Amino acid sequence: MSVTDILSIQLYTLRSLEDLDLILDTVADAGYRHVETVGSHLDKAAEVRAKLDARGLKASSSHVSMAALRERPDAVVDACKTLGLTHLYMPAVPPEERDMAADGWRSLGRELGQIAEQFRAKGIRLGYHNHHWELKPKDGAKTALELIFESAGSSPLDWQVDVAWLVRGNADPKEWIHRYRSRITAAHVKDIAPAGQNEDQDGWADVGSGTLNWRELWRVCRDAGAEWMVVEHDKPADPAATARNSFAFLRNIED
Secondary structure (H helix, E strand, O other): OOHHHHEEEEHHHHHHHOOHHHHHHHHHHHOOOEEEEOHHHHHHHHHHHHHHHHOOOEEEEEEOOHHHHHHOHHHHHHHHHHHOOOEEEEOOOOHHHOOOOHHHHHHHHHHHHHHHHHHHOOOOEEEEEOOOHHHOEEEOOEEHHHHHHHHHOOOOOEEEEEHHHHHHOOOOHHHHHHHOHHHEEEEEEOEEOOOOOOHHHOOEEOOOOOOOOHHHHHHHHHHOOOOEEEEOOOOOOOHHHHHHHHHHHHOOOOO
């Protein structure tokens, strides 16, 4: 298996290009063979699938909103089947919920776990994607992320570990990855610029040009069970260059 078989790119990275045809042309030209779609793509799955097929691209996975999971779960499952993907990740709670108390995070973990059970029966795996706000202590020293996974219990809730957001939250990513390795099915591969650089990009960097040791972290994520390694940059100045530069760095990362 080559790197390109497991490497994907989150299309949120290229959202400023606006036109989906241009976005998909850009990632295909950069060398990617897989993409991670955003929640809105699930609403027009047949159209998106046709555009992917036309470029020889496949969907590795998708993000999905909590609202969609609650309000139209059957439509979400149908969209996943149309797109040919089996990995879904809920990427974030709405901004107004990000400071909620411990009970709110426990409730979220239970609900996600229950939905993950229902989706598993239909051949779809559901996971959670972290940022840094889930690393705030909510119950003594226990963080929101710990409460989510604890409350999900023995359910099949997965984790898409966003390594750079763990670092932004002052956590040791290797420690967290080891601790929750049984839940990890994908990783977001993004990089952090040196202090004071790329401030117009919220301090993010193209993969391989920042401060994270991705040669080591790639192995850590893969050893923990990450099936998909998904490039992401939250605010690139030049999305096409970010896609190209990140692919160029990662294509030989296992050599």
